[in-house]
Each structure stands twice: as structure tokens, then as C-alpha cells.
Amino acid sequence: MFNEEFHFEQPIRWAMIGGGRGSQIGYSHRNAAQRDGLFKLMAGAFDLNADRCRDFGTSLGVDADRCYNNYQEMFTAEALREDGIQAVSIATPNSTHYEMCKAALEAGLHVVCEKPITFTTAEAEELKALSAKHNRVIAVMYGYSGFPMVQQAREMVKRGDLGEIRVINMQFAHGFHNEEYEKNDPSLKWRVSPAVAGPTYVLGDIGTHAFNLCEVITGLQVDRLSCMRQSFIASRTPLEDNAHVMMQFKGGAVGTLWASAVNAGAMHQQKIRVVGSLASIEWWDEQPNQLRYEIQGEAPRVLERGMGYLYQDASGVAANRVGGGHAEGYFESWANLYHRFALAFDAANRDDQEALAAIWFPGIDAGIEGVRLCEKCVESADQNAAWVEYK
Structure with missing residues (x-):
């Protein structure tokens, strides 16, 4: 059975790009990531409209000054904070995934990205090399x-x-x-x-x-x-x-x-x-x-x-x-994956490559x-x- 007593000393400080009000995918990410207490939503660029972003983010409990106009502003500001974000989930249309993943990796963040992670294999391979360079993990949301x-x-x-x-x-x-x-x-x-x-x-x-x-x-x-x-x-x-x-x-x-x-x-x-x-x-x-x-x-x-x-x-x-006998479904599957993502992010943070290699999750190779x-x-x-x- 699942062990609800397992926690990190501090949850992974986490943000979202996209997934604003009314987004089924955004809700799915938030529900899954926070189910086990391994992630804490600290910031977000939830909407292209700044007012909507702030209104929605604060309704989720995010501080107003951490609801950003765009992801570039968020990465820059969060890097200056002692309690800045450590990971980000990308829940935006396909054409934005490559540039956002690349920017996140260069900002030293772990990434959970919707698929397809890029438009071309060459771009996806570039992200794989970049993740290795910065010792950051890319997870791809193959939720099933x-x-x-x-x-x-x-x-x-x-x-x-x-x-x-x-x-x-x-x-x-x-x-x-x-x-x-x-x-x-x-x-x-x-x-x-x-x-x-x-x-x-x-x-x-x-x-x-x-x-x-x-x-x-x-x-x-x-x-x-x-x-x-x-x-x-x-x-x-x-x-x-x-x-x-x-x-x-x-x-x-x-x-x-x-x-x-x-x-x-x-x-x-x-x-x-x-x-x-x-x-x-x-x-x-x-x-x-x-x-x-x-x-x-x-x-x-x-x-x-x-x-x-x-x-x-x-x-x-x-x-x-x-x-057994009780129905488990879509949200549980996503939460299972986010649990694995958290374990992988933690292993990378500790530079424990052996532990990281032992954790199965849909990563950059699945995305490629x-x-x-x-x-x-x-x-x-x-x-x-x-x-x-x-x-």
C-alpha cells in the first residue's frame, strides 16, 4: 500500500507555466503534484493576461508578487529569492514547449512538460544534452x-x-x-x-x-x-x-x-x-x-x-x-508519476546518480x-x- 508518511525535509518548491483558470490539464498537474506533500506551489505564470494570472494564482494561495506576467520574468525573479522555485511544470500549447524547457533548464530548474516536448527530434536531443549539462531532470507527462x-x-x-x-x-x-x-x-x-x-x-x-x-x-x-x-x-x-x-x-x-x-x-x-x-x-x-x-x-x-x-x-x-476493489483512476496515475518525479528531482539535487538511474519515470528519452x-x-x-x- 501507499506510504503517506514519506516526506522530504522540505517539499520541492514548484511553479507552473500555463494551466490557468478552467484548464483541465492545469488542475490535473496541481492535483497530482501536491497530493503527497512532496511539491509546494510557490509561483506561477498561469495566464497571458497579468490580471487573470494574479487573480487565479492568489485564489490557489500563491502570493500576489509571485504571480508573474510571463515565464521569463518568473525565472529571473525567482532566481534572486532565497526560497526560489526548484522545479516547473509546463502546461501550454505545443509550440512553446521547446523554448520554455530550454529556459527552465538554463535557469537551473527541473522540468515536467506536456508532450510533445518539441516539434523535432533534434530539439529534443538538444534538451537532453542541456539537462545533463546542468544535472537537471526532464519529466514528460505521459499520464497513463x-x-x-x-x-x-x-x-x-x-x-x-x-x-x-x-x-x-x-x-x-x-x-x-x-x-x-x-x-x-x-x-x-x-x-x-x-x-x-x-x-x-x-x-x-x-x-x-x-x-x-x-x-x-x-x-x-x-x-x-x-x-x-x-x-x-x-x-x-x-x-x-x-x-x-x-x-x-x-x-x-x-x-x-x-x-x-x-x-x-x-x-x-x-x-x-x-x-x-x-x-x-x-x-x-x-x-x-x-x-x-x-x-x-x-x-x-x-x-x-x-x-x-x-x-x-x-x-x-x-x-x-x-x-483492491476500490476504483483508482486518472488522478491517481498522475499522482503516482509526480511522486516518482519528486524522487528523481531529489536524487539529482543530491547528485546521487545511482539512485536517479534506479527510478523509473517517463523522462526525456520517452519525450524524444x-x-x-x-x-x-x-x-x-x-x-x-x-x-x-x-x-
Whole structure:
């Protein structure tokens, strides 16, 4: 069970860029970061409008003089304070992530960033080098990877319970944007605008989540891929609202990824199925407490979160927050990740590289691979779904 008595001597002094009033993502970050008392919100540049920023920040308990007009002002002012911030979360549109991450690292801050972390792999690699130079940690908010049963699936693959991995089917295919809702929805409009969203829509927005689960659970590396993508809502061109990707992995396994915002009638439909030579597992984010486990020749079984028969990483610290049978979900998964982020930031602050290396969390390498996936899918689709080398 989760240990609520674990605390640092002082919580990590933390700030946010973006995530202002009415932002679901902003609330998700704040809820997760402060759940365990390991982070304390000290400052923020929550809104482009200074008055709105101050009004919102003070409603959260942030001092008015630490609600800043922009992130540059915040980094400069906080660096002069004895109690200045140590980490920052970035919850802004995609086009801003690279410059903000870079500025944060150069200011000596740890970073939690929404994905995609950059528009290009080269930019993401630059951030990785910069984080190493300053001994700062970059965490990328792949929020679904914090579910305990995802960690159970990862451990089952690692221990060989499935045998040799042969097939991975990934999908994240909702139906909420099956019409041109962006006409009246500013929060969707930027996601389908190339200048702000980048070179993809559903591949970068949700496809990378499904792909990250594949990386977390299997550890396999893509060798080459083929992608076709469509804009069923024509005004979204050149960004896709539906995409199918075929993958070949190093070692011989194969996979598919379906990312869609036009799967009419569906909620999330984010599922991953991993097929091995001995058995298969399947996880669905709408039923996150369960992991389906199917051994060839035996009756299918459902593994339940919080039970003693699970492997330790799915039942230990920073995993289960309530006993089995009770529903855990989205906020708990995010909080599990922020708990891990805190441990990583603390290890880096102490320059304990051994401890840092032992902590699993979605970091800069996960961010790089998400960007690379988008780049390679665009490259393939632009060549009429040609197979392209992944690296």
C-alpha cells in the first residue's frame, strides 16, 4: 500500500507555466503534484493576461508578487529569492514547449512538460544534452503510464511470463471530434493548427500515449514503420484526425497503432494488447484496475489492482493508493508519476546518480521517442505510406 508518511525535509518548491483558470490539464498537474506533500506551489505564470494570472494564482494561495506576467520574468525573479522555485511544470500549447524547457533548464530548474516536448527530434536531443549539462531532470507527462496495472504488465514482460514478444496492438481512438467542433472551441482549434500543434494532430496528441505504453511495457525498439493518415474533417488538413501505423520492431516483433478522433460513439478506446509465444495481456484505460491475462490452453483470467499476487512494482510505494476493489483512476496515475518525479528531482539535487538511474519515470528519452514517432509517421505518410527507417 501507499506510504503517506514519506516526506522530504522540505517539499520541492514548484511553479507552473500555463494551466490557468478552467484548464483541465492545469488542475490535473496541481492535483497530482501536491497530493503527497512532496511539491509546494510557490509561483506561477498561469495566464497571458497579468490580471487573470494574479487573480487565479492568489485564489490557489500563491502570493500576489509571485504571480508573474510571463515565464521569463518568473525565472529571473525567482532566481534572486532565497526560497526560489526548484522545479516547473509546463502546461501550454505545443509550440512553446521547446523554448520554455530550454529556459527552465538554463535557469537551473527541473522540468515536467506536456508532450510533445518539441516539434523535432533534434530539439529534443538538444534538451537532453542541456539537462545533463546542468544535472537537471526532464519529466514528460505521459499520464497513463502511472497506472499500477501498466507497471504489472511491464514486469510480466520483463520476467518472461508471456514468452517471446511477437505482436503489439495499440490504439487510442475516441470519437469526440468527429465533426468540426473547433469552429466554436478554442481549446481544440489550436490542436488542429500546424503553427501551434506541430506536424501532427492525433498522432502527437493521443497516438504518442499509446506508443509510450508499448515502450513502457515491452521495452522494444522500432526498426521501421509505415503510416497512412487522413483528415476526414477537411479543414484540418494537413493535420490528421485519423492514422494507422504498422511497425516492425528490432528482434522480429510487429505492431499496429490506430490513433483517431473520429471513432464516432467511442469514449477513449485506448487499449494495448501484447502477444507473446506463451501468453497475451491486454489493458484498457477505461477499466484501468484490470489486466486481462490469457495463457494458451487455459481459461482467461483477470488480474486485479491491489492484490497480493501482483509483482511488487504494481503493488508497492507510488502505486496503489487504496485497497483492491476500490476504483483508482486518472488522478491517481498522475499522482503516482509526480511522486516518482519528486524522487528523481531529489536524487539529482543530491547528485546521487545511482539512485536517479534506479527510478523509473517517463523522462526525456520517452519525450524524444514521442517526437520521433510523429516525425517518422509524417515522413512515411507523405510518401504514400512508404516504409521508413525509424532511426
